[in-house]
Amino acid sequence: ETGVTQSPTHLIKTRGQQVTLRCSSQSGHNTVSWYQQALGQGPQFIFQYYREEENGRGNFPPRFSGLQFPNYSSELNVNALELDDSALYLCASSLARVRGGTDTQYFGPGTRLTVL
């Protein structure tokens, strides 16, 4: 177990709705990254938060937004859900000693989102 938790584990929404997914990072970690994993694909980077600030974003539209709290937990919000948003959403926490620094990422179990 990595110590990274995510909630909820499963979620079903309808097209056009909004969703919030949550991630608690491993104790002592200051960086959270979010990934989307479609069935049969590798995870795709959505964005990253370092000490409460966005620190890089992948090729995702603005309706994907996030937040990191002072305790380094994080939320991923998706507005105006589309069918293609159905996927496993993963968060990964790590300890970066400087912004953009390198360290092992520890993944949570993911949230399975289904959009009908």
Add this chain to the structure above:
Amino acid sequence: SQKIEQNSEALNIQEGKTATLTCNYTNYSPAYLQWYRQDPGRGPVFLLLIRENEKEKRKERLKVTFDTTLKQSLFHITASQPADSATYLCALEPGFQKLVFGTGTRLLVSP
């Protein structure tokens, strides 16, 4: 365009044999490469990281090689066991801890 390619077909091997998985990449110059294991419905689990100046890295039954000239990494599991059955992902880090993953290769080890 930038690509990370792993064999999308499942690799079936017998228990006790060595499994070899391939990761090829184009238009990247990674400082290092990582391998992860993912079980169905679970998040990826970090296995090994190899840097560009390292040719080979070992951890127990696992061995990774990294050839920056061929732009290829090989991942070996020796004396494979049914419990090694999973999907194995390779990942590059182009910057700021963003990981770019391949599609993964499913390994099936039969008794």
